[in-house]
Amino acid sequence: MRTSGRGFTLIEVMVALAIFAVASAALVRNATLSIRQTAQLRDRTTASWIAENEFAYLRKNAREDADYPPTRTQRKAVTMAGDGFDVETRVETTENSDVRRVTVSVYRPGEDSPIADLVGFVGRF
Numbered sequence: 001m002r003t004s005g006r007g008f009t010l011i012e013v014m015v016a017l018a019i020f021a022v023a024s025a026a027l028v029r030n031a032t033l034s035i036r037q038t039a040q041l042r043d044r045t046t047a048s049w050i051a052e053n054e055f056a057y058l059r060k061n062a063r064e065d066a067d068y069p070p071t072r073t074q075r076k077a078v079t080m081a082g083d084g085f086d087v088e089t090r091v092e093t094t095e096n097s098d099v100r101r102v103t104v105s106v107y108r109p110g111e112d113s114p115i116a117d118l119v120g121f122v123g124r125f
Contacts, residue, residue, distance in 0.1 A: 046081050047106035047116035054087055054104045059122055068124050069100055077109070084109050091122075098124045 008016075058069050075088045086107040091100050100122045105114040 042081075043083070043108070043115055046083065047085060047114075048118070050078055050080055050085055050087055050106050051104040051116050051118035054089055055102060055118055055120055058089070058091075058102055069102065069122060071100070078106075085115075088114075094121070 090103040
């Protein structure tokens with residue numbers, strides 16, 4: 001029986017497959033992590049836009065309303081970029097009667113921790 005030195009032994013093939021499996025698992029893990037981070041970044045960016053829009057709306061109406069924005073906490077549902085969000089707007093008084101402190105928090109529906117918070121002041125101009 002002649003054996004040639006060509007080809008791989010079963011052990012060599014199994015070692016190569018083990019190395020390939022470990023490398024593939026690491027690549028899949030990194031791809032999954034990247035996809036998750038991209039989705040979180042998209043949600044935070046959209047939530048920031050929603051908060052900025054709500055704040056701009058309050059600033060615009062502050063110039064038109066007699067009781068520029070009234071002190072209250074209001075929660076409403078908003079859809080942007082095909083996704084639903086809950087927006088909580090909290091308007092508080094300050095030491096200056098012509099200035100209100102506004103906190104806009106954006107949540108995913110059913111979640112307690114906000115994705116984005118925006119704090120600012122609205123004045124009677």
